[in-house]
Amino acid sequence: TTTPDAGNPFNGYEIYLSPYYADEVAAAAAQITDSTLKAKALKVASIPTFIWFDVIAKTPTLGTYLADASAKQKAEGKKYIVQIVVYDLPDRDCAALASNGEFSIANGGVANYKKYIDQLVAEIKKYPDVRVVAVIEPDSLANLVTNLSVAKCSGAASAYKECTTYAMQQLNSVGVYMYLDAGHAGWLGWPANIDPAAKLFADLYKAAGSPKFVRGLATNVANYNALNAASPDPITQSNPNYDESHYINSLGPKLSSQGFPAKFIVDQGRSGVQNIRNEWGDWCNVNGAGFGLRPTLNTGNSAIDAIVWIKPGGECDGTSDTSAVRYDAHCGAASAKKPAPEAGTWFQAYFVDLVRNANPAL
Numbered sequence: 001t002t003t004p005d006a007g008n009p010f011n012g013y014e015i016y017l018s019p020y021y022a023d024e025v026a027a028a029a030a031q032i033t034d035s036t037l038k039a040k041a042l043k044v045a046s047i048p049t050f051i052w053f054d055v056i057a058k059t060p061t062l063g064t065y066l067a068d069a070s071a072k073q074k075a076e077g078k079k080y081i082v083q084i085v086v087y088d089l090p091d092r093d094c095a096a097l098a099s100n101g102e103f104s105i106a107n108g109g110v111a112n113y114k115k116y117i118d119q120l121v122a123e124i125k126k127y128p129d130v131r132v133v134a135v136i137e138p139d140s141l142a143n144l145v146t147n148l149s150v151a152k153c154s155g156a157a158s159a160y161k162e163c164t165t166y167a168m169q170q171l172n173s174v175g176v177y178m179y180l181d182a183g184h185a186g187w188l189g190w191p192a193n194i195d196p197a198a199k200l201f202a203d204l205y206k207a208a209g210s211p212k213f214v215r216g217l218a219t220n221v222a223n224y225n226a227l228n229a230a231s232p233d234p235i236t237q238s239n240p241n242y243d244e245s246h247y248i249n250s251l252g253p254k255l256s257s258q259g260f261p262a263k264f265i266v267d268q269g270r271s272g273v274q275n276i277r278n279e280w281g282d283w284c285n286v287n288g289a290g291f292g293l294r295p296t297l298n299t300g301n302s303a304i305d306a307i308v309w310i311k312p313g314g315e316c317d318g319t320s321d322t323s324a325v326r327y328d329a330h331c332g333a334a335s336a337k338k339p340a341p342e343a344g345t346w347f348q349a350y351f352v353d354l355v356r357n358a359n360p361a362l
């Protein structure tokens with residue numbers, strides 16, 4: 001298909017459950033002895049999350065998921081969406097250390113990234129009957145708004161833009177509905193950041209040719225902010241955009257007025273508990289977090305297509321081992337649960353906390 005459906009791409013679709021995450025959750029639940037907690041944990045396996053393609057070696061698995069979803073469509077007479085995260089930029093996560101990726105700009109990273117995108121496109125091309133929704137590159141453009149003072153980020157700026165543009169255009173050619181990562185209320189929502197952010201997103205979108213399948217932006221990926229906070233968390237200080245709704249309602253018009261009619265999806269996977277951070281910059285394995293609002297299209301906001309779980313709760317944000325190559329001090333912060341394993345690997349104790357603290361309760 002060359003033209004997107006009008007309206008919400010999630011409408012009328014079931015969400016494909018990630019077998020990868022379901023396996024992680026089953027293994028985690030098996031380690032829980034308390035029967036009540038175990039039962040709650042098992043429920044998480046049936047909550048849809050996004051599948052992260054954080055290394056090029058994982059690209060063939062997209063084909064297996066799409067084949068599975070295609071078979072389920074035929075067997076069940078339903079339409080499925082496979083939710084993925086594109087996350088393999090060269091010099092990835094340029095302002096932090098915990099999630100550094102496999103590709104570096106200095107070592108052919110841009111060419112390697114394009115190969116990574118080409119491999120995802122090749123898999124998607126095989127299954128035109130399955131809908132794909134993609135979050136594009138968490139923590140990339142956001143870092144170009146606030147962290148050009150970080151050498152690694154200023155050095156990566158043109159590569160990030162080139163790669164993101166390539167991703168948009170190539171995925172557009174196979175009808176992938178895309179949401180570009182837009183940080184969160186505590187990152188780009190500050191009055192000092194939101195206008196430069198809107199300009200960056202709109203400029204990139206237009207420079208890419210306003211790809212029809214770029215639906216909008218994803219916010220709060222791997223963060224802990226409320227969609228609708230009962231009252232502002234003290235860490236939000238003077239920021240009028242103290243939750244994701246305020247951020248989205250402020251950002252949306254700034255984008256549409258610049259020719260980017262963006263809609264939003266918002267991560268609530270670890271937002272069940274508020275007022276658990278000492279400062280808003282705390283992003284690593286924050287202690288006290290709980291699974292949040294369940295994925296739904298009943299968002300209460302016409303600008304928001306869906307509440308989703310993008311960061312799979314239980315997968316670590318970063319190691320607390322101070323001797324590790326990818327050790328980031330944020331993962332050693334007072335707010336960070338320790339001991340924590342490498343980013344992306346399973347953090348059992350943290351998963352148990354997310355289950356116990358879930359709000360709404362599991």
Ligand SMILES: O=[N+]([O-])c1ccc(O[C@@H]2O[C@H](CO)[C@@H](O[C@@H]3O[C@H](CO)[C@@H](O[C@@H]4O[C@H](CO)[C@@H](O)[C@H](O)[C@H]4O)[C@H](O)[C@H]3O)[C@H](O)[C@H]2O)cc1
Binds near residue numbers: 098187
């Ligand atoms: O009082 N005021 O008026 C005022 C005005 C402006 C202020 O400055 C703002 O302060 C904000 C809060 O510290 C900063 O936001 C933090 O920026 C970090 C990147 O630098 C983000 O870290 C990423 O988080 C991702 C997961 O979300 C990780 O996956 C990723 O690895 C990790 O790198 C944090 O989330 C995010 O909360 C802003 O930049 C900064 O501009 C402050 C006060």
Ligand SMILES: [Mg+2]
Binds near residue numbers: 099139222317
């Ligand atoms: Mg991260």
